Amino acid sequence: MNPILTFRIAFKALYSNKLRTILTMLGIIIGVAAVIAMLSIGNGAKYLVEQRIESLGTNAVFIWPGHRRGRNRGSEGNEARLTVDDWKAVDRLPEVANSSPMIFSYGDLVVGNRNWSCSIYGITPAFFEQKNWKIAEGRFFNTREIQSATNVVVLGSEARQELVGASSIVGQTIRIKKLPFKVIGVMEEKGSSGHGTRDNAVFIPYSTLMKKVDRRDTIHYLSLSARSREEVKSLEKIAIDFLNQRYNVEDPENGGFGAFNQAEASEKADESTKIFSRLLGGIASISLVVGGIGIMNIMLVSVTERTREIGIRMAVGARGRDILSQFLVEAVALSVAGGALGILLGYGLCRLIAGFAGWPPIMSLDSIVLAFGTSAFIGVFFGFYPALSAARMDPIEALRHE
Amino acid sequence: MSNLVELRGITRVYRSAGGVEVRAVKGIDMAIKAGEFIAIMGPSGSGKSTAMNTLGCLDRPTTGSYLLDGQEVAEMSRDQRAKIRNQKLGFVFQGFNLLARTTALENVELPLLYKGVRSSKERRSRAMEALASVGLAKRSHHVPSQMSGGEQQRVAIARALVTDPVLILADEPTGNLDTKTSDEVMELFESLHQQGQTIILVTHEPDIALKCRRIILFRDGLIIGDGKPADVLDTIAKGVIS
Numbered sequence: 326m327n328p329i330l331t332f333r334i335a336f337k338a339l340y341s342n343k344l345r346t347i348l349t350m351l352g353i354i355i356g357v358a359a360v361i362a363m364l365s366i367g368n369g370a371k372y373l374v375e376q377r378i379e380s381l382g383t384n385a386v387f388i389w390p391g392h393r394r395g396r397n398r399g400s401e402g403n404e405a406r407l408t409v410d411d412w413k414a415v416d417r418l419p420e421v422a423n424s425s426p427m428i429f430s431y432g433d434l435v436v437g438n439r440n441w442s443c444s445i446y447g448i449t450p451a452f453f454e455q456k457n458w459k460i461a462e463g464r465f466f467n468t469r470e471i472q473s474a475t476n477v478v479v480l481g482s483e484a485r486q487e488l489v490g491a492s493s494i495v496g497q498t499i500r501i502k503k504l505p506f507k508v509i510g511v512m513e514e515k516g517s518s519g520h521g522t523r524d525n526a527v528f529i530p531y532s533t534l535m536k537k538v539d540r541r542d543t544i545h546y547l548s549l550s551a552r553s554r555e556e557v558k559s560l561e562k563i564a565i566d567f568l569n570q571r572y573n574v575e576d577p578e579n580g581g582f583g584a585f586n587q588a589e590a591s592e593k594a595d596e597s598t599k600i601f602s603r604l605l606g607g608i609a610s611i612s613l614v615v616g617g618i619g620i621m622n623i624m625l626v627s628v629t630e631r632t633r634e635i636g637i638r639m640a641v642g643a644r645g646r647d648i649l650s651q652f653l654v655e656a657v658a659l660s661v662a663g664g665a666l667g668i669l670l671g672y673g674l675c676r677l678i679a680g681f682a683g684w685p686p687i688m689s690l691d692s693i694v695l696a697f698g699t700s701a702f703i704g705v706f707f708g709f710y711p712a713l714s715a716a717r718m719d720p721i722e723a724l725r726h727e
Numbered sequence: 728m729s730n731l732v733e734l735r736g737i738t739r740v741y742r743s744a745g746g747v748e749v750r751a752v753k754g755i756d757m758a759i760k761a762g763e764f765i766a767i768m769g770p771s772g773s774g775k776s777t778a779m780n781t782l783g784c785l786d787r788p789t790t791g792s793y794l795l796d797g798q799e800v801a802e803m804s805r806d807q808r809a810k811i812r813n814q815k816l817g818f819v820f821q822g823f824n825l826l827a828r829t830t831a832l833e834n835v836e837l838p839l840l841y842k843g844v845r846s847s848k849e850r851r852s853r854a855m856e857a858l859a860s861v862g863l864a865k866r867s868h869h870v871p872s873q874m875s876g877g878e879q880q881r882v883a884i885a886r887a888l889v890t891d892p893v894l895i896l897a898d899e900p901t902g903n904l905d906t907k908t909s910d911e912v913m914e915l916f917e918s919l920h921q922q923g924q925t926i927i928l929v930t931h932e933p934d935i936a937l938k939c940r941r942i943i944l945f946r947d948g949l950i951i952g953d954g955k956p957a958d959v960l961d962t963i964a965k966g967v968i969s
Contacts, residue, residue, distance in 0.1 A: 329845075330845075337833075341828040341829070633824065634826055637825075637826060637837075638841070640812060640824070641813060642812050642814070642841040644805070644806045644810070645805060645809075721780055724785075
């Protein structure tokens with residue numbers, strides 16, 4: 326029979342049983358909405374994680390000395406250190422886009438009678454560049470100030486808040502570990518970055534920290550940038566090999582240099598959010614399957630209830646396949662219409678959740694196609710058995726059915 | 728003129744769930760010419776329903792040959808029989824068997840849908856024509872629950888007529904109707920007969936059977952009488968007396 330006529334017959338049957346139709350669709354509506362909402366939560370979480378990793382600087386590689394693993398941990402040996410000379414040598418490697426040494430310290434800041442303790446970072450302006458950190462007020466320190474180990478400081482937003490509140494501080498002098506420093510800038514607020522906060526810190530030239538504040542000759546970390554994201558891993562290897570060679574490290578696993586790069590970290594984070602998304606999607610698809618079973622249930626009831634109708638149709642010339650396609654179209658129409666409504670509901674949920682969680686409502690085309698395709702498939706899959714049992718009825722038996 | 732319906736040596740054996748064989752029809756021959764108006768009579772269990780199902784291509788005989796309009800249909804598949812039912816036969820049932828929540832017009836259109844008449848205009852006009860021929864043109868948009876039994880049966884007759892079948896099979900068409908509506912329905916059959924329509928109906932009632940031109944009498948799976956209504960009814964009466 327002509328497919329348009331099959332559709333007409335199926336839609337008429339659905340229309341004449343509105344309540345049953347809506348109740349049956351409800352299972353699919355909820356299932357599809359759940360899948361879409363869950364996938365959108367997954368996408369939102371992924372977006373947040375990516376945002377945070379981006380803020381660490383995506384092309385960055387960190388290198389530190391004295392990397393040890395396994396049972397030799399803590400044993401004495403030809404231990405690698407990092408010095409300013411090492412940094413300068415690494416900086417000359419062609420693969421390095423830019424680099425900065427990093428030295429951590431901790432100490433008291435004093436302005437007038439206000440007193441605050443926080444992290445002190447000794448770095449170069451390249452560090453700000455790598456992280457794409459923005460200044461809110463004033464400026465970063467410059468190369469000349471690095472070379473001459475000037476006492477200048479850039480404050481994190483929280484440190485500034487603790488010291489002087491909202492009032493102006495750029496141009497004033499504060500004491501850091503009892504030494505006077507001129508405040509030349511204040512950072513933009515960054516928000517939490519996992520452990521500790523970048524806002525509760527101050528930044529001074531590494532040379533000042535080494536020569537005047539802590540009087541040390543080694544640096545804690547090198548922070549390098551690759552020229553592109555693709556080169557991050559190779560840069561890590563080149564820099565480590567270079568340093569291990571420079572220090573004649575025999576066993577890089579024991580006392581050599583360690584490294585960490587953001588690209589790998591974001592890949593791992595990506596992987597874990599992917600697993601998270603799949604988990605959520607998996608849970609939601611269970612409800613989709615339950616919805617499908619609901620359709621099958623109703624279709625089976627409907628076939629039994631309409632046995633006489635099937636008999637009449639067969640008597641006036643419907644073939645098995647006409648009956649099969651009618652019930653199959655009914656099931657698919659139910660699930661596809663349910664799927665469409667589910668997408669609308671899912672979109673609403675997705676906006677709602679995004680509003681609470683503070684991420685943009687990301688509803689990927691993938692998840693729509695997936696949810697819609699799955700619901701159509703469910704219609705065919707769960708509709709087939711009831712439709713087949715209808716098509717196989719004996720017309721005489723069906724006509725006699727009360 | 729050749730026969731419209733020719734049954735030869737038709738038997739039908741049912742196998743019940745317990746494995747017991749029931750021989751509902753034990754070998755019947757029947758020849759019906761186009762334009763005949765026939766009543767099939769017989770007590771329940773006599774095989775007349777089985778014979779009707781066979782004539783209606785709803786069922787396949789266990790053995791025997793059935794020529795309908797020159798075509799051997801006894802060996803046909805389910806789908807082929809569906810096509811024969813659609814194109815050559817029209818059914819009228821005791822319980823009307825109209826689709827609920829579906830208008831008279833749409834009920835009458837149904838066989839045309841399965842025939843594959845694509846133009847909705849054509850389906851509509853043919854269905855309206857059939858409804859008009861049973862005098863229900865004005866009721867075309869009513870659903871079965873809004874109509875009387877007689878009207879519903881006339882809609883069913885319109886549905887049987889809409890494909891211009893060679894044979895109309897009516898299974899106790901007046902069984903659910905009162906005398907007055909029964910008469911109306913029989914008048915309708917009579918006028919169809921006058922127009923040359925071949926009709927076979929099953930009935931219990933001698934009054935109804937008397938309005939036909941020929942009676943075929945069944946008992947115990949065999950035809951035991953076949954002829955003019957008065958003669959056959961006479962036979963029945965004698966049988967009852969003796």
